[in-house]
Amino acid sequence: MTSPRRRSEVDAEFRETIAQMLRCISADGLAAFPGWQTPAGQSRVLRFQPVRSRLDQVNRGRLFLSVERVFVLATDAAGRPHVRTLSYIYNLFDAHDRRVLGWHYHPEGRGEQPIPIPHLHVYGEADVAGRTLSRLHLPTSRVELETVVTFLIEELGVEPREQYRRMERGEPRWRRILRDGSDIIARLEHGIA
Amino acid sequence: MVARARKNYVKELTPQEAREMLEQQSRRYLGVGLDEFVEKWFAGEYGDPDDNPDALELAVLLPGVGIDPWHHDKPAPPK
Numbered sequence: 648m649t650s651p652r653r654r655s656e657v658d659a660e661f662r663e664t665i666a667q668m669l670r671c672i673s674a675d676g677l678a679a680f681p682g683w684q685t686p687a688g689q690s691r692v693l694r695f696q697p698v699r700s701r702l703d704q705v706n707r708g709r710l711f712l713s714v715e716r717v718f719v720l721a722t723d724a725a726g727r728p729h730v731r732t733l734s735y736i737y738n739l740f741d742a743h744d745r746r747v748l749g750w751h752y753h754p755e756g757r758g759e760q761p762i763p764i765p766h767l768h769v770y771g772e773a774d775v776a777g778r779t780l781s782r783l784h785l786p787t788s789r790v791e792l793e794t795v796v797t798f799l800i801e802e803l804g805v806e807p808r809e810q811y812r813r814m815e816r817g818e819p820r821w822r823r824i825l826r827d828g829s830d831i832i833a834r835l836e837h838g839i840a
Numbered sequence: 841m842v843a844r845a846r847k848n849y850v851k852e853l854t855p856q857e858a859r860e861m862l863e864q865q866s867r868r869y870l871g872v873g874l875d876e877f878v879e880k881w882f883a884g885e886y887g888d889p890d891d892n893p894d895a896l897e898l899a900v901l902l903p904g905v906g907i908d909p910w911h912h913d914k915p916a917p918p919k
Contacts, residue, residue: 666849677850680858682903692904693850694861715900736900738893746893753900755910768890782890 654720654728661718661730661835662693668793668828669714671811671821672800675700677714687721690733699740705804710747711740712799714792730835737795746770746781750790765789791832793825858904865901869894878907 666677675695682690695714702710717733734753741747749768755761766784773780799805800821806812811821853861863874870877880886881899889896899909 662850663848670849678853678858678861679850680853680855680861680904683906683908690903692858692901694901694904713897715897717900717903734900736897738897749893751896753896761910768893782888784890 654722657728657730657835658691658720660831662691664828664831664835665693665716665792668796668825669695669700671807671824672702672796672805673700673712674808682717685719685733687719687731690717690719692717699738699744702799702805705806708804709742710799710803710805711742711744713738713740716792729837730832732789732836735790735792737790737792739799750787750795751784752789791829793829793832797822797825853904855905862898862901862904865898870898874905878902881909 662677662679669675669677673695678694680692680694682692684690693714693716695712699711699713702712704710713736715734715736717735719731719733720728721731722728732752734755735750736753737750738746739748746768747770749770750765751762751768752765753761754763762784764784765787767787767790768783769780769785771780775783800807807819807821811819811824813820815823859874866872866874866877872880877895877898881895881902886892886895889899902909
């Protein structure tokens with residue numbers, strides 16, 4: 648039987664790890680609140696500010712990011728708690744608050760044809776075989792937040808905050824935080840204490 | 841050795857604070873109050889969420905006010 652404390656430890660470690668990775672690029676905090684009761688347990692919601700968070704680019708440009716993640720603390724047959732992600736939405740906006748990219752996983756969806764797979768939206772008006780690009784659900788594997796943060800820094804020139812740019816053991820601190828965070832999340836999702 | 845997250849960077853919101861956050865988001869990005877948004881969402885007024893991603897983004901957070909955005913039991917229409 649799992650003690651309530653252990654579940655709360657898993658919950659706290661998961662959300663603090665997500666928050667720590669986001670702090671590499673923004674001082675905005677993460678909010679957590681309880682969600683609805685699912686068959687697997689009480690869901691939890693993580694939200695990165697109600698107003699989109701501003702990211703500064705090296706070239707003095709700016710982008711905005713919103714992050715939402717809903718998860719549940721499930722328990723395996725051995726009674727070990729682990730994190731199960733129910734949905735995520737990571738959206739990127741340009742300096743004029745226009746959508747640019749959206750990494751989505753919301754398998755239940757709504758309407759006649761929910762999209763059960765993780766997908767990417769590219770918000771452009773290009774025509775792709777008669778469909779507008781922004782309406783296509785470009786299939787992806789599950790996209791972890793740390794890979795998005797890495798992409799923002801390395802490809803889009805988002806500047807890590809000053810204390811995370813410092814070199815430690817031959818690499819910038821942000822890189823180690825994202826790598827460790829990735830390992831922690833993988834462990835928590837597989838119930839490895 | 842993997843470092844453990846020890847900081848306290850996450851603010852735990854009360855249900856009331858969560859509702860206020862969603863209310864703020866609804867008014868800012870959709871121009872309606874949260875209750876009105878919920879009504880419209882379940883009435884299908886936002887149509888395909890791909891046509892209105894602001895609505896999808898808010899709907900995914902409805903668990904924060906105790907609503908399952910995908911399986912809401914709509915009241916049966918009057919006969």
